[in-house]
Every structure is written in C-alpha cells, then in structure tokens.
C-alpha cells in the first residue's frame with residue numbers, strides 16, 4: 432500500500448538533508464548526529480531526500496579535526512585554515528541542489544558548514560553564537576530555503592505553502 436502522511440506533500444519536491452541527520456557516521460568525530468527524525472524518515476521512504484555531507488564531499492576524512500568559523504575563515508582546532516575546502520563543500524551542495532531542482536534544505540544546526548541559526552564562536556570554547564555555516568550561507572544566497580533539524584515543523588509548513 433502506498434505510504435501516506437498528512438505532512439508529506441503531494442508534489443515531488445526533493446529536500447537536501449545533512450547526511451549525519453540520517454544515521455551516516457560522517458561527523459568530524461566519526462559519529463552521526465541522529466538516526467533520523469520520523470518526518471525525515473518518511474520523506475526518505477518516498478524518495479524525497481537527497482543526503483550529502485559537504486565536508487566529506489570536499490575531500491575531508493572521517494574522523495577529522497573539529498573546525499569553527501572565526502571572522503569568516505574556517506579554522507581547525509590546530510589552526511589550519513580550511514576555508515577553501517569548506518567553500519568547496521558548499522559549492523558542491525549548491526550544484527547538487529541546482530541539478531536536482533532542490534529549493535529546501537534541512538541541515539544540522541551548529542555546524543560550520545550546515546548550521547543555519549547558530550554556529551560555534553571560533554574559540555573552541557563550546558560557545559554558540561548566532562550565525563550560519565558555509566553551506567547554508569551559499570544556499571540562501573541562491574534562493575534556497577534552509578531549516579535545521581530543530582525546525583522540521585517549519586519545513587513542513589514551507590512545503591505545504593509552496594506546493
């Protein structure tokens with residue numbers, strides 16, 4: 432029987448989702464962030480999810496040193512400047528969205544790539560500040576709507592109103 436949900440839109444909009452939100456162990460520490468929010472799993476089951484880890488797509492390994500944004504630059508905790516690599520990951524994410532006509536992304540909050548409302552402050556002190564990661568910034572600059580995993584309801588509303 433065809434799977435249905437009141438929250439799954441009837442059109443074919445696909446959604447870019449951070450790979451670590453769907454059980455893929457791609458984080459810097461070799462872990463995943465979540466096995467998958469129920470709604471994300473429903474969208475995935477009907478073929479509407481495209482997963483990507485932009486940092487891995489740009490060539491970074493797992494595990495990798497933690498990185499944070501400081502004054503627009505992405506620096507590892509060892510002081511290595513990773514800005515070009517993170518920018519490359521953002522470009523890959525944008526190309527994927529444009530190729531697949533994706534206009535909505537749900538990305539992992541707090542990440543220097545995927546954060547959409549908060550990122551860490553660049554001091555590796557565990558302090559969050561308002562801001563967005565490299566991927567989110569680039570996608571938004573190209574008209575793609577980005578929510579975090581904490582805003583699934585908002586993402587559902589977005590899909591319902593743009594269907």
Ligand code: SF4
Nearest residue numbers: 451458484539542545
């Ligand atoms: S770059 Fe994005 S998808 Fe990859 S581990 Fe970090 S938050 Fe998850």
